[in-house]
Structures are given as structure tokens and as C-alpha cells.
Amino acid sequence: xxxxxxxxxxxxxxxRRVFERLRAGPRPVGAIAKGLPVSRPAVxxxxxxLKEAGLVRDRAEGTQRxxxxxxxxxxxxxxxxxxxxxxxxxxxxxxxxxxxxxGQPR
Amino acid sequence: xxxxxxxxxxxxxxxRRVFERLRAGPRPVGAIAKGLPVSRPAVxxxxxxLKEAGLVRDRAEGTQRxxxxxxxxxxxxxxxxxxxxxxxxxxxxxxxxxxxxxGQPR
DNA sequence: ACTTTATGTAAGTAGAAACTTACCGTAAGC
DNA sequence: GCTTACGGTAAGTTTCTACTTACATAAAGT
Numbered sequence: 001x002x003x004x005x006x007x008x009x010x011x012x013x014x015x016r017r018v019f020e021r022l023r024a025g026p027r028p029v030g031a032i033a034k035g036l037p038v039s040r041p042a043v044x045x046x047x048x049x050l051k052e053a054g055l056v057r058d059r060a061e062g063t064q065r066x067x068x069x070x071x072x073x074x075x076x077x078x079x080x081x082x083x084x085x086x087x088x089x090x091x092x093x094x095x096x097x098x099x100x101x102x103g104q105p106r
Numbered sequence: 107x108x109x110x111x112x113x114x115x116x117x118x119x120x121x122r123r124v125f126e127r128l129r130a131g132p133r134p135v136g137a138i139a140k141g142l143p144v145s146r147p148a149v150x151x152x153x154x155x156l157k158e159a160g161l162v163r164d165r166a167e168g169t170q171r172x173x174x175x176x177x178x179x180x181x182x183x184x185x186x187x188x189x190x191x192x193x194x195x196x197x198x199x200x201x202x203x204x205x206x207x208x209g210q211p212r
Numbered sequence: 213a214c215t216t217t218a219t220g221t222a223a224g225t226a227g228a229a230a231c232t233t234a235c236c237g238t239a240a241g242c
Numbered sequence: 243g244c245t246t247a248c249g250g251t252a253a254g255t256t257t258c259t260a261c262t263t264a265c266a267t268a269a270a271g272t
Contacts, residue, residue: 063248
């Protein structure tokens with residue numbers, strides 16, 4: 001449903017680094033921003049976009065907001081990708097057979 | 107390996123439409139461009155980027171070049187995505203159990 | 213050999229978007 | 243209640259990129 005937003009979201013390298021940091025588990029904003037080459041506000045903006053794409057969730061915990069990976073956006077992305085998977089494998093198999101008929105060139 | 111290029115590649119809506127047209131099977135450039143709201147050179151440029159990302163292949167066929175989906179880029183993308191899949195499902199399951207303990211709020 | 217068809221490339225432009233600093237809101241601790 | 247810590251938002255700037263038109267290249271047909 002929202003695979004397009006998820007894609008444009010994860011296209012940005014910095015945003016991807018933010019997202020990948022959450023793979024190890026939920027983290028507050030400060031912990032995510034620490035060590036990244038951009039300012040903390042930039043991280044906040046990235047998290048906002050990731051949230052709108054359904055890729056992360058957040059919950060308040062005292063004075064800090066803890067972000068975690070949201071399966072919804074990830075699932076939509078995976079479903080879209082699977083539409084190509086079968087076709088791609090079939091084409092790949094066909095190519096191998098064609099090469100085999102030619103006597104494995106290259 | 108090249109999942110980052112594949113992601114930034116498929117982030118563009120027009121480029122995605124080009125890519126999705128190849129899902130039905132290999133097509134020459136002209137056939138791909140026909141019906142799209144952009145010029146044919148634009149499609150050529152998109153195909154170049156898609157090729158560099160390992161998402162499409164092309165072969166000469168007379169005076170026209172036939173493009174098709176390349177499984178390599180697609181596989182790299184899927185592999186990267188799978189790294190998150192297990193973690194996301196586990197978190198989702200954990201969330202459901204937490205809601206269950208609380209008596210299914212909302 | 214010339215023309216036509218099919219496609220890639222160059223140059224230039226307009227719009228998006230990622231970053232910065234500065235500011236605002238809110239929860240917690242003294 | 244005041245201060246401190248944490249994080250979201252606003253405004254502005256700069257860089258990237260997707261698009262256009264114009265040109266170049268190459269195979270096929272006549």
C-alpha cells in the first residue's frame with residue numbers, strides 16, 4: 001500500500017543509517033543521533049519521514065521518545081518486491097538455459 | 107552489495123514505472139516510453155541508472171535495445187530487506203503479547 | 213549511398229530535499 | 243517554581259536530480 005513511501009524513504013543514506021541503527025533494538029533519539037555525522041534535528045526530521053512511511057514507531061518514555069522498527073512499512077515493501085521475484089527468477093533460469101544451449105559462453 | 111543503489115534507484119516514481127513495465131516481460135525502449143508522461147530521452151536516462159544499479163539488463167536486437175529485469179540487483183535488495191524482517195516480526199509479536207497482557211487496549 | 217528508425221548523450225534548468233542554526237514545548241529533578 | 247535535559251519545529255541555504263531540447267551514433271531498408 002505504502003511501498004512507494006518506504007522506498008523513497010530508504011533511498012537516503014543518512015535515513016538508512018538511522019533505520020539500520022534500530023535493527024539492534026529500540027532507541028531514543030539522542031542515542032540514534034550519537035555518532036552520526038549530522039545534527040540531532042536532522043535525525044528528528046528523518047525519523048518523522050520514516051514514521052510517515054510506516055517504517056518506525058515511537059512511544060513516549062519520560063522525557064525521551066523511543067523509536068523502533070514498524071513491521072507495516074517493511075511488509076508492504078517486501079510484498080511489492082515479491083511481485084518481481086518470481087518473474088526475475090524465471091528470466092534468470094531462462095538465461096542460464098540459453099547459455100547452456102550455446103555452450104556456456106564468456 | 108549494491109542494495110543502496112537499487113534503493114535510490116527505485117525511489118523515483120517514474121523510474122519505478124519503467125521498472126514495473128518490465129515485469130510483464132522484456133521490452134525495447136520505445137515500447138517502454140510509450141504512454142509514460144515523460145520524453146523518450148528521459149526514459150533512456152532512467153534505464154541507464156537502473157542498469158548501473160543491476161536492476162535491468164539490455165541486449166541489442168537489430169536497431170533496438172531490449173531491456174529486461176536483472177535478478178542481481180533485486181536479489182541484493184531482498185537480502186538486505188530480510189535482515190530486518192526477522193527482527194521486525196519478533197518485535198511485532200512482542201507487541202501483540204504486551205497488548206494481550208494489558209487486555210487488548212485501543 | 214541515402215534515408216529512416218531507434219536509441220544514447222550533452223547542456224541547461226527548475227524543483228525537491230537534506231542540512232544547518234535558532235527557537236519552542238514538555239517532562240523530571242532540585 | 244526554576245532549571246535542566248530531551249526532542250520536535252521553523253526558516254533559510256545549498257546541493258542534487260529529473261526533466262527538457264538539441265545533437266550524435268548506428269543498424270536496416272530502398
